[in-house]
Amino acid sequence: xxxxxxxxxxxxxxxxxxxxxxxxxxxxxxxxxxxxxxxxxxxxxxxxxxxxxxxxxxxxxxxxxxxxxxxxxxxxxxxxxxxxxxxxxxxxxxxxxxxxxxxxx
Amino acid sequence: xxxxxxxxxxxxxxxxxxxxxxxxxxxxxxxxxxxxxxxxxxxxxxxxxxxxxxxxxxxxxxxxxxxxxxxxxxxxxxxxxxxxxxxxxxxxxxxxxxxxxxxxxxxxxxxxxxxxxxxxxxxxxxxxxxxxxxxxxxxxxxxxxxxxxxxxxxxxxxxxxxxxxxxxxxxxxxxxxxxxxxxxxxxxxxxxxxxxxxxxxxxxxxxxxxxxxxxxxxxxxxxxxxxxxxxxxxxxxxxxxxxxxxxxxxxxxxxxxxxxxxxxxxxxxxxxxxxxxxxxxxxxxxxxxxxxxxxxxxxxxxxxxxxxxxxxxxxxxxxxxxxxxxxxxxxxxxxx
Numbered sequence: 001x002x003x004x005x006x007x008x009x010x011x012x013x014x015x016x017x018x019x020x021x022x023x024x025x026x027x028x029x030x031x032x033x034x035x036x037x038x039x040x041x042x043x044x045x046x047x048x049x050x051x052x053x054x055x056x057x058x059x060x061x062x063x064x065x066x067x068x069x070x071x072x073x074x075x076x077x078x079x080x081x082x083x084x085x086x087x088x089x090x091x092x093x094x095x096x097x098x099x100x101x102x103x104x105x
Numbered sequence: 106x107x108x109x110x111x112x113x114x115x116x117x118x119x120x121x122x123x124x125x126x127x128x129x130x131x132x133x134x135x136x137x138x139x140x141x142x143x144x145x146x147x148x149x150x151x152x153x154x155x156x157x158x159x160x161x162x163x164x165x166x167x168x169x170x171x172x173x174x175x176x177x178x179x180x181x182x183x184x185x186x187x188x189x190x191x192x193x194x195x196x197x198x199x200x201x202x203x204x205x206x207x208x209x210x211x212x213x214x215x216x217x218x219x220x221x222x223x224x225x226x227x228x229x230x231x232x233x234x235x236x237x238x239x240x241x242x243x244x245x246x247x248x249x250x251x252x253x254x255x256x257x258x259x260x261x262x263x264x265x266x267x268x269x270x271x272x273x274x275x276x277x278x279x280x281x282x283x284x285x286x287x288x289x290x291x292x293x294x295x296x297x298x299x300x301x302x303x304x305x306x307x308x309x310x311x312x313x314x315x316x317x318x319x320x321x322x323x324x325x326x327x328x329x330x331x332x333x334x335x336x337x338x339x340x341x342x343x344x345x346x347x348x349x350x351x352x353x354x355x356x357x358x359x360x361x362x363x364x365x366x367x368x369x370x371x372x373x374x375x376x377x378x379x380x381x382x383x384x385x386x387x388x389x390x391x392x393x394x395x396x397x398x399x400x401x402x403x404x405x406x407x408x409x410x411x412x413x414x415x416x417x418x419x420x421x422x423x424x425x426x427x428x429x430x431x432x433x434x435x436x437x438x439x440x441x
Contacts, residue, residue, distance in 0.1 A: 038372070041356075043146065043150065043357055047154060049151050069293065072293055073294065076289065076292070076293045076294075077265060077269075078353060079229050079230065079351075079353040
């Protein structure tokens with residue numbers, strides 16, 4: 001049986017640890033929207049087309065190969081990005097996520 | 106002043122279909138949208154994406170759906186005010202609303218449908234001091250509404266997406282000088298556009314500043330110059346310019362809707378799920394902007410809400426008049 005994964009979320013300086021299911025096919029944006037972090041808009045619904053779910057990966061691993069081309073292209077349109085910027089809709093919640101700590105931008 | 110039966114704020118799929126449902130009830134409609142074209146997110150954010158859950162369409166491209174909704178609405182000839190944002194919504198009395206846009210356009214209606222999606226798409230702004238000093242026709246722009254405004258002008262554009270590339274190419278043909286400032290050393294936009302911009306740079310028609318950020322804007326009442334900082338070389342340069350065009354995409358904000366006395370919960374308008382009415386009698390909210398128990402933010406649910414709200418508005422506008430539902434298969438669509 002799949003176990004929950006732990007994700008630390010930093011929002012406006014405050015830290016909170018969440019347990020997320022890794023077997024529901026959710027992405028991080030969808031999970032964050034289901035918590036009280038409503039400022040994550042995820043307007044386009046997860047197509048990497050709006051950049052309203054921009055986060056920074058502070059620690060740990062997302063378990064994927066980093067941002068793909070369409071995600072990088074979308075990030076490039078933002079006024080400010082960081083070396084660790086990701087669109088949370090493109091991070092799948094899987095058991096490959098380890099010690100993940102992210103900050104909402 | 107524009108007069109209509111129903112003012113519809115937002116021209117995404119829910120707002121567009123409300124035109125049709127209201128039209129079947131012989132109610133006239135006027136749509137207002139902050140974006141320069143109808144279609145909402147579908148046209149602005151994902152026009153080429155396929156949608157799979159529109160009944161009867163195994164797949165339909167977002168823009169194609171918008172085009173078909175516009176075509177379906179033609180018999181009812183709705184009015185459009187595009188590129189303007191409703192700032193105030195005033196209820197002067199029963200069945201008497203006045204809506205005023207940021208450009209001063211006024212619409213008088215008997216009822217209001219808010220179909221605003223996630224709110225107004227507002228431009229993303231970089232963290233540079235004093236941008237607001239030069240907004241509103243004083244040199245700083247966040248979108249290109251009329252390219253002719255920039256003819257024979259010195260321009261600085263900033264941004265790295267398709268929109269920045271496309272406008273750089275277009276404006277390089279009519280402006281006297283074009284500089285494009287981009288944060289990194291490569292572009293991820295459409296390869297054709299990227300190649301064209303590099304070619305224009307080689308030909309000296311575009312001054313391309315890569316690995317660079319806008320650091321400062323300066324002027325005396327109107328914009329005179331900008332300072333651009335190179336990230337690697339630690340050098341900054343001053344560029345004299347008439348206009349600065351910042352193209353960093355759009356982000357939705359609920360905006361003025363918050364100030365209209367409506368019950369708002371987590372950026373959504375609370376409605377009665379029996380008829381999608383709000384706490385202000387005569388004002389209805391449909392589509393992604395409303396919230397109620399078991400709400401699903403789906404286009405098909407917005408269509409349903411448009412039909413129910415239109416019938417509720419018919420009753421509100423015509424108190425005491427008995428209405429029998431008529432089918433389009435029996436009555437057809439009677440244009441007006």
